[in-house]
Amino acid sequence: MLASLLRIVTLIRKELLVILKDPKSRASLVLPPILQCLIFGYAATYDLNTVPYALIDLDRSATSRELISKLEGSGIFQRQATLAQTGQAVTLLDTKKVILVIVVERDFERQLASGSSSAVQVIADGRNSNTSGVAQGYANTIIADFAADWRSRKGISGPAVQVTTRAWFNPQLETRWTMIPSLIGTITMMMTMMLTAMSVAREREEGTFEQLLVAPFTPTEIMVGKAVPSMIVGIAQSSAILMVALFWFQIPFAGSLLTLYLGLALFLAAAIGFGLFLSSLAANMQQAMILCFMFLMPFMLLSGLMSPTDNMPEVLQYVTMINPLKYAISITRRVYLEGAHLTELLPDMLALVVIAAVTMPISAWMFRHRLN
Amino acid sequence: MSAHDANRMLAALRRISALIRKESWQLLRDPSSIAIGIVMPIALLVLFGYGINLDVKNVPVAIVMEDNSAEARGVASVFELSDYFSAMPVKTMAEAREMLMSSRANAIVRIPADFARTLKLGNAEVQVIVNGADSNTARISLGYAQGAVAVWAAKEAARTGNPGGLINIESRLWFNEANDSTYFLVPGLIVLVMTLIGAMLTALVMAREWERGTFEALFVTPVNSFEILLGKTVPYFLLGLAGLALCVAGSTLLFGVPLRGSLVILTVVSMLYLLVALGLGLVISSATKNQFIASQVTMFVTFLPAMMLSGFMFDPRSMPVAVQMITYIFPARYFVTLLQTLFLAGNIWNVILPNAAVLAGMATALLALSVKLTRKRIA
Numbered sequence: 001m002l003a004s005l006l007r008i009v010t011l012i013r014k015e016l017l018v019i020l021k022d023p024k025s026r027a028s029l030v031l032p033p034i035l036q037c038l039i040f041g042y043a044a045t046y047d048l049n050t051v052p053y054a055l056i057d058l059d060r061s062a063t064s065r066e067l068i069s070k071l072e073g074s075g076i077f078q079r080q081a082t083l084a085q086t087g088q089a090v091t092l093l094d095t096k097k098v099i100l101v102i103v104v105e106r107d108f109e110r111q112l113a114s115g116s117s118s119a120v121q122v123i124a125d126g127r128n129s130n131t132s133g134v135a136q137g138y139a140n141t142i143i144a145d146f147a148a149d150w151r152s153r154k155g156i157s158g159p160a161v162q163v164t165t166r167a168w169f170n171p172q173l174e175t176r177w178t179m180i181p182s183l184i185g186t187i188t189m190m191m192t193m194m195l196t197a198m199s200v201a202r203e204r205e206e207g208t209f210e211q212l213l214v215a216p217f218t219p220t221e222i223m224v225g226k227a228v229p230s231m232i233v234g235i236a237q238s239s240a241i242l243m244v245a246l247f248w249f250q251i252p253f254a255g256s257l258l259t260l261y262l263g264l265a266l267f268l269a270a271a272i273g274f275g276l277f278l279s280s281l282a283a284n285m286q287q288a289m290i291l292c293f294m295f296l297m298p299f300m301l302l303s304g305l306m307s308p309t310d311n312m313p314e315v316l317q318y319v320t321m322i323n324p325l326k327y328a329i330s331i332t333r334r335v336y337l338e339g340a341h342l343t344e345l346l347p348d349m350l351a352l353v354v355i356a357a358v359t360m361p362i363s364a365w366m367f368r369h370r371l372n
Numbered sequence: 373m374s375a376h377d378a379n380r381m382l383a384a385l386r387r388i389s390a391l392i393r394k395e396s397w398q399l400l401r402d403p404s405s406i407a408i409g410i411v412m413p414i415a416l417l418v419l420f421g422y423g424i425n426l427d428v429k430n431v432p433v434a435i436v437m438e439d440n441s442a443e444a445r446g447v448a449s450v451f452e453l454s455d456y457f458s459a460m461p462v463k464t465m466a467e468a469r470e471m472l473m474s475s476r477a478n479a480i481v482r483i484p485a486d487f488a489r490t491l492k493l494g495n496a497e498v499q500v501i502v503n504g505a506d507s508n509t510a511r512i513s514l515g516y517a518q519g520a521v522a523v524w525a526a527k528e529a530a531r532t533g534n535p536g537g538l539i540n541i542e543s544r545l546w547f548n549e550a551n552d553s554t555y556f557l558v559p560g561l562i563v564l565v566m567t568l569i570g571a572m573l574t575a576l577v578m579a580r581e582w583e584r585g586t587f588e589a590l591f592v593t594p595v596n597s598f599e600i601l602l603g604k605t606v607p608y609f610l611l612g613l614a615g616l617a618l619c620v621a622g623s624t625l626l627f628g629v630p631l632r633g634s635l636v637i638l639t640v641v642s643m644l645y646l647l648v649a650l651g652l653g654l655v656i657s658s659a660t661k662n663q664f665i666a667s668q669v670t671m672f673v674t675f676l677p678a679m680m681l682s683g684f685m686f687d688p689r690s691m692p693v694a695v696q697m698i699t700y701i702f703p704a705r706y707f708v709t710l711l712q713t714l715f716l717a718g719n720i721w722n723v724i725l726p727n728a729a730v731l732a733g734m735a736t737a738l739l740a741l742s743v744k745l746t747r748k749r750i751a
Contacts, residue, residue: 024660028668036676042695043680046508049690093546094720096709099689117526126546127712129553130508131687137515144522163498163518168472170504173514178507190671198664285663286576290404293568294412301419306685308509311425334475337505344474 007217011225015199019229029195033187033237037244040183045175051135053100054081054092061109063150067120070146071102076138086123093125099135100124112150169254169337180245181336182305184238184264185328189271189299192234194292196275200226201288219364227272227360234268235261245336254339263331263345266352270324273359280366299325327351387595391603399607408573409611410618413565417622420557428512430458434468434477437461441488443528447498450524451481456516478503479513491528555630558623559715560684562642563704564675565615570649571656571674572667574608578657579666597746601739605650612646613639623715633714637724641714644731645707649674651738652703658745678704683712706730 020026057064071077080098083089089101103121111118122139124132170177203209212222242260245251278295282288302309302316303325309317320326327348334340342349399405435448451459460477462468471477482499490496500517502510581587590600620638623629631638652674660666680686681695682704688696699705706727713723 024662024665028665032668032672036672039676039695039698040680043688043691043699044686045690046511046686047690048687091722094717095722123546126555127716128556128683128687130556131689133512133515137511140515141518144518163500163521165500165502165514165518167502167504167507167510167514170507170510173502173504173507173511175507178505194667198667202664286402286580287404289576289663289667290408290573293572294407294415297412297416298419298423302423304506307424308428308506311429312423316419316423333505338473338503340473 004218004221008221008224008228011217011221012228015225015229016232018199019195019233029191029233029237030240033191034240034244036187037180037183037241038248041176041180041244041249044179046130046134047173047175048099048131048134048138049076051077051100051138052080052098053077053102053135054083054089054098055079056083056086056089056101056103058106059104059108063109063112064104067104067108067143067146071139071142074138074142077142089123093123096125096127098125099132100139102139112147176249177251177337178333179305180241180249180251181332182303182329184241184245184332185267185325186300186303186305187241188234188238188264188268189325189328190296191237192230192268193271193275193278193296194289195233196226196230196272197279197282197288197292198285199230200276200279201282201285204282205284213367219367222367223276223360223364226276227269230272230275231265231268234272235264238264238268251336253336255335256339256341259340259342259345260332260335262342263328263335263349263352266349266356267324267328267331269356270327270352270359273356273363274324276363277359277366280363299323302326304329321351322355324352324355384599388599388603391595391599392606395604396607399611405573405611409569409615412568413561413615413618414622416561416564417558417619417626420561421554421622421627424557425553428509428516429456431456431479431509431513431516432477433457433459433479433481433513433517434471435459435461436465436468436480436482437463438465438485439483439487443488443491444483446528447483447487447521447524448481450520451517454516454520456513457520472501472503475503478506478509479517481517554627555716556712557685558619558627558629559711560682560708561623562616562619562711563645563678563682563684563707565619566612566642566646566707567649567674567678567704569608569612569615570646571653572670573611574605574650574653575657575666575670576663577608578604578654579661579663582657582661583663598743601654601743601746605654608650609643609646612649613643616642616646629715631715632718633724634719637719638711638714641707641710641724641728641731644728644735645703647735648703648731648738651735651742654742655738655745658742674702674704677702681705682708684708703731703734 019029055068057068072079077100081088081092086101086103089098092098093101101121101123103123105119105121108118108120120143122136124136126132167173200209203212213219217225246253274295275292278291279288282291298319300306302312302320302323305325309320309326312320331345331348334345433451435451437444437448448459448461451457457479459481460471462471465480465482468477468480468482472480480499480501482501484490484497484499487496487498498521500514502513504510578587581590587600591597595603616639620631620635624631653670656669656673657666660669677699678684681688681699681702683699684704688699688705691699710724710727710731713720717723
């Protein structure tokens with residue numbers, strides 16, 4: 001038992017030396033996670049700060065001017081052009097000079113007062129339906145507010161309903177608050193899975209893996225010796241990203257660090273298990289790299305990072321059940337933003353334990369059997 | 373041209389074609405290359421076409437009915453009938469809160485006890501609470517909830533005799549009338565596939581040659597560095613075009629994305645981008661000469677920017693100005709603009725020419741640099 005432990009420790013020391021001795025590879029462990037976190041923190045956002053738009057005011061009344069000044073007073077809508085007819089707007093939309101064209105129809109003022117509904121047209125560039133959806137949402141809210149104001153000024157009572165909205169855990173609904181906690185798992189998984197898979201594949205390519213197998217190591221010891229260093233690197237990387245989230249982006253941390261790290265440790269075990277499994281399939285580094293990619297892409301896409309898993313077709317939802325990243329994102333987001341307790345996260349944590357408990361023994365078995 | 377020149381040309385051509393043959397065999401014999409050239413595009417198409425959906429439907433919402441009047445039930449029924457929500461009526465706010473905390477509901481709609489009474493006075497209130505942990509879904513759900521209540525209010529106003537003050541907002545979406553995120557995600561995929569094949573695969577293959585020293589072995593043969601690079605890249609260029617064909621066929625036939633621009637222009641600009649990607653892969657591999665580091669650098673310099681900074685998933689117009697400037701460094705930014713315009717808007721020359729020109733410039737510079745880097749090694 002003690003001898004086995006000692007053997008594992010020597011393997012871990014050797015492995016850490018391989019990873020850390022080369023300054024280029026040392027840098028490639030620390031810098032990319034932090035840089036990625038910074039770039040994605042700023043880039044990965046669905047929020048729009050400004051909406052360049054073109055105005056077509058066919059009514060030219062006091063009321064339409066009031067509506068427009070309300071729109072522009074928000075600071076979000078920035079008029080790029082004032083046009084006389086819709087035809088001219090086409091080029092502006094085509095060349096992406098504007099996101100929206102807002103048309104105030106003729107008789108807007110008269111119809112508003114008469115009680116028949118007056119019309120405003122909002123035309124959006126749908127090439128990115130998400131951006132246009134957000135821009136249209138802004139316009140709708142401001143126009144609805146304007147209508148409510150108009151009614152209360154005219155002293156019209158009757159069925160007007162005010163919708164008051166609140167968002168828990170992320171009051172300003174900033175994409176960044178959702179994104180960065182999810183990146184802790186995502187970035188760490190990309191790095192550790194590849195690190196693990198490539199380290200075994202490199203030994204195979206260089207022929208040193210056979211030497212390991214004939215040395216007095218059991219396959220399990222080799223597996224643990226490969227998994228623990230990746231685990232250490234993974235914990236260090238997630239801590240670095242957590243620091244960026246806390247101190248650079250200053251996203252308030254609602255939960256317990258202990259729960260978060262427990263979840264991360266289980267997640268890393270599952271991700272590294274996958275990495276080891278892939279490395280046991282690959283004959284060389286190129287294959288290991290490509291295999292990792294073939295798994296990482298679906299893991300990232302079906303994780304809830306970019307779009308909620310609940311929206312996916314049922315078949316894909318079953319696929320997501322073996323995805324460690326899905327559970328990691330659920331855990332990090334809920335601990336970080338909602339302050340969820342360990343008991344609420346047990347199903348996610350259990351799933352990670354199961355994934356690790358399946359992938360690791362399989363890869364240990366494969367190590368031995370690939371040799372034949 | 374003298375006979376001597378013609379002979380030399382012919383010899384060079386033969387050398388290049390021999391290299392291409394050798395490289396093609398190597399590519400075809402390695403299952404991982406086929407995986408990335410054929411299986412990966414198909415997998416990505418399916419994942420993005422079916423898996424990633426930025427449109428929100430069936431948001432589980434807890435409806436707290438503190439008032440049981442006909443009007444309150446009317447508001448609740450709007451949520452029950454809407455495709456955007458899947459409504460679950462509850463009695464108390466505490467119950468709803470519990471559902472939100474345990475992730476069984478993503479939103480709460482609270483209709484207060486005095487709803488019917490205040491409605492007559494004209495200051496009724498409906499409270500909508502969302503779980504902001506997923507900000508995008510939360511924001512879209514909020515928008516739908518506001519819309520649903522407004523629709524009900526307008527109907528109610530029409531029923532009780534309308535004293536005015538209603539604005540009808542007609543929303544229209546050009547280029548994507550169905551408001552379907554598949555329309556911009558699936559064409560954008562081409563950028564990912566091209567980057568993977570062009571940059572990632574080439575960088576790995578070349579780095580392996582450097583690592584194993586087989587590159588030096590090539591240098592002692594009569595081929596020059598230009599011929600080596602040409603021989604090495606042609607098979608990957610062709611593999612990239614196969615990936616492009618798969619993506620275009622998949623997005624138009626499988627997902628019904630319109631291709632409003634010309635297929636010829638699409639092919640030409642894709643070739644330009646493929647050349648840029650190949651150039652990047654070559655430069656990175658000869659700069660690192662190590663497969664692991666080459667893979668990390670390629671990932672960081674080509675693949676991740678193609679995914680995050682190109683406008684493929686996240687619109688650069690949403691980013692801070694400094695980050696917007698950074699996006700212009702990456703070729704993927706220009707290619708995604710071209711893809712989205714060619715697929716959804718058409719042959720808009722004001723967009724096509726400047727973006728294609730930038731890609732052509734980048735391709736020339738990178739390929740020239742890679743020839744230079746390879747030559748330098750011989751000296």
